[in-house]
Amino acid sequence: MMRQGRSLWTTAFIVATAHSAAAQQPPRPAETPRTVTLSVTEYNRLIDLAARPPQPQTAAPVAAVLSSADLRVRVDRETARGVFAVAGEVLRPGVAKVAVLNGATLVDATIAGRPLPLLAEGTAQTALLPGPGPFTLNLDWGAPLTFAPGKGSFILPALPAGTVRATIDVPSEQADVKLSSGLITRRTTNGGRTIIEATLTPAAPAEVSWSMRDSAPVAAARETRAAADVLTLVTLGESDVRMVALIDVTVMQGEPRTIDLRLPAGYELISISGSTLDGSAQDGATVRLTLRDPAMRRHQFLVSLERPHGGGSFTLDTAFVDVADIQRQRGEVAVEGVGTLDLNAADRDGMHRIDVRELQPALQSLARLPVLAAFRYQRMPNLTPGLTLEAKRFADAGVLAAYAECATATTMITTEGRALTEVVLQLQNRAQPFLKVNLPDSATIVSVEVAGASAKPVLGADGVRVPLLRPGFKPHGSYTVSFVYLHAGTSFAKKGDLQMMLPKMDVPVGEVAWEVFAPESYRLRTTGGNVIEQISADRSIRVQLQPIVNGVRGEVHGRVTDPSGAVLPGVTIELTSGPFKGSAVTNSAGGFVLIGVPSGRVTLTATLAGFSTERREWFFDQSPVRVDFTMRVGQVAETIAVTGETPIVDRQRDLDLEKEASRVVEPSQNVINLQQRAAGVLPIRIDVPKAGTSHKFVKPLVVDQETVVAFNYKRK
Numbered sequence: 001m002m003r004q005g006r007s008l009w010t011t012a013f014i015v016a017t018a019h020s021a022a023a024q025q026p027p028r029p030a031e032t033p034r035t036v037t038l039s040v041t042e043y044n045r046l047i048d049l050a051a052r053p054p055q056p057q058t059a060a061p062v063a064a065v066l067s068s069a070d071l072r073v074r075v076d077r078e079t080a081r082g083v084f085a086v087a088g089e090v091l092r093p094g095v096a097k098v099a100v101l102n103g104a105t106l107v108d109a110t111i112a113g114r115p116l117p118l119l120a121e122g123t124a125q126t127a128l129l130p131g132p133g134p135f136t137l138n139l140d141w142g143a144p145l146t147f148a149p150g151k152g153s154f155i156l157p158a159l160p161a162g163t164v165r166a167t168i169d170v171p172s173e174q175a176d177v178k179l180s181s182g183l184i185t186r187r188t189t190n191g192g193r194t195i196i197e198a199t200l201t202p203a204a205p206a207e208v209s210w211s212m213r214d215s216a217p218v219a220a221a222r223e224t225r226a227a228a229d230v231l232t233l234v235t236l237g238e239s240d241v242r243m244v245a246l247i248d249v250t251v252m253q254g255e256p257r258t259i260d261l262r263l264p265a266g267y268e269l270i271s272i273s274g275s276t277l278d279g280s281a282q283d284g285a286t287v288r289l290t291l292r293d294p295a296m297r298r299h300q301f302l303v304s305l306e307r308p309h310g311g312g313s314f315t316l317d318t319a320f321v322d323v324a325d326i327q328r329q330r331g332e333v334a335v336e337g338v339g340t341l342d343l344n345a346a347d348r349d350g351m352h353r354i355d356v357r358e359l360q361p362a363l364q365s366l367a368r369l370p371v372l373a374a375f376r377y378q379r380m381p382n383l384t385p386g387l388t389l390e391a392k393r394f395a396d397a398g399v400l401a402a403y404a405e406c407a408t409a410t411t412m413i414t415t416e417g418r419a420l421t422e423v424v425l426q427l428q429n430r431a432q433p434f435l436k437v438n439l440p441d442s443a444t445i446v447s448v449e450v451a452g453a454s455a456k457p458v459l460g461a462d463g464v465r466v467p468l469l470r471p472g473f474k475p476h477g478s479y480t481v482s483f484v485y486l487h488a489g490t491s492f493a494k495k496g497d498l499q500m501m502l503p504k505m506d507v508p509v510g511e512v513a514w515e516v517f518a519p520e521s522y523r524l525r526t527t528g529g530n531v532i533e534q535i536s537a538d539r540s541i542r543v544q545l546q547p548i549v550n551g552v553r554g555e556v557h558g559r560v561t562d563p564s565g566a567v568l569p570g571v572t573i574e575l576t577s578g579p580f581k582g583s584a585v586t587n588s589a590g591g592f593v594l595i596g597v598p599s600g601r602v603t604l605t606a607t608l609a610g611f612s613t614e615r616r617e618w619f620f621d622q623s624p625v626r627v628d629f630t631m632r633v634g635q636v637a638e639t640i641a642v643t644g645e646t647p648i649v650d651r652q653r654d655l656d657l658e659k660e661a662s663r664v665v666e667p668s669q670n671v672i673n674l675q676q677r678a679a680g681v682l683p684i685r686i687d688v689p690k691a692g693t694s695h696k697f698v699k700p701l702v703v704d705q706e707t708v709v710a711f712n713y714k715r716k
Contacts, residue, residue, distance in 0.1 A: 060091035066161040084139040090131025104157030108140035153209035164200040180207035224254035230331035245321040255294035264319035267305040274301035402432035417489035434465040502707035529709035534696035557593040558627040600700030
């Protein structure tokens, strides 16, 4: 019976557990009944979790906090007035009481432009603020001043904020401001007042005090004795004269509070600076300098002046900056000019001409242009040193600031019509900071490199600027500048026309070599443009010319014969390559030599009375070549033109060339490098064509123009 009762109890427990688990599961279709079995331990854990009471929500430990306070205080007459900007946050819902000031007099209090409700609890001021949320309070505060002999002071109230910053403005430039608590971070003087910036101790009052030196009797000053060295740089501009004076004053006796400078007539004061300068005031031709620390024995100032002149050639009588009431003054003067000048400088009143290499290094460092004349002087009593300058200006000649020896362009075209182009310039640059690039419509630059380091392009109102220089880089000789741009284009159809264009650049380029890499699924045929196909140029050279193994670059020579093989002396050979023209006459052996021929499309013409005129055309790449002519008897006006498009060759060679032109041209290393860059480091996404055909072109002497090529394409 006991065993049977235990069995019944176990069966009842399993059934109850199954019903409880089934109640927690989502309803299932009746046709698929299932059961869930739980262990006793898991069942007890679930019962225990269900019996636990819910946890209460965590409340903020305080009702509100003050995060920062910004105090701006100004002292006038017998009161100190200030505006306190206090920022904080209410942490609990409902209205919270926030203590903002203790032991202070508030004139006004606002929050978001509305009056702030306040409670006075003893000496503390408490604000009533709704929460939760941040707040910013504006408190208008005032306090009376306390005076003692030679001292003024007032008390800043305690603010219970995390950080407290204060800006305090007190009268007198000689005030020595002190704080009883906190740290002064900055001290300045301006307009007869002293301004300090400080960080105060939170929740603690601070006494602000300052000395009132102006009210104390001034002690009898000792006689001041000083010497000065004045280094002056005179710059003759196109329409003005600029004068910069570096003044070094050495005090030998006394503690001067001020130093007076006398300015030359006709000049306008631009600026005065110096590490010991506290302020300056101009009265006519005299400028009074106030010193920050009269006890210092040495003071340096930099004075800038300016005056206009008539422009072009002019005559100028000029004096220099003079330090008043000193015992000795020496000076040096350097004269420089903008542009091309012929300068005649006449010295007077103690001025002596010296070699420009004798100038002090400090004065030489001020000059930014070549120094045209140099003088030295020592001021004598009742004499004002000066110069008479006669300047004759010459018109400036244009100078080419930068040019590219060559440009290598590589373009990859995708089947979607997008084109990624890299342009690498081998540059000679003297002073040009940027390259103006007129990109095709809807094209954007994605990468720029200057001498192997990355740089950023600049977008101007009239085009994109590619930097040619970068910080810390000073080019010596030629260097590379490259940029990559992406052109959206239009998707390829089954067949159609396509035009590609390289951007116009504002530097002349000696030669442009352009490789266009097209997808393998399309066949392209060149139909136009202003470029020369590399295959045609190579064909002309191979067919009509013979390379010279031992020769100099830029050399073209050859031999002229008649149809029987006899040499022809006295034949006039004329060579034209763009603006370049050269000529030679064959010698008794029928030979001729031309040296210094530039790269580009070359036309060579042979002329002799009684014989037909013959002409050769090809693309010259500076490699020395030999050109032979065979002239037949004919009329004087008869001309036989042999060009790269119609070479005189035998049939077998012509068939070989046609086969070469029709074969697939493999991409160069430039295409492979651009594929790797597009797949790796460029900040763009583009489907890089992995296989295709290259089309190579050249264009010599590109000056401010686009390089264009037109294709006719068809799907294979």
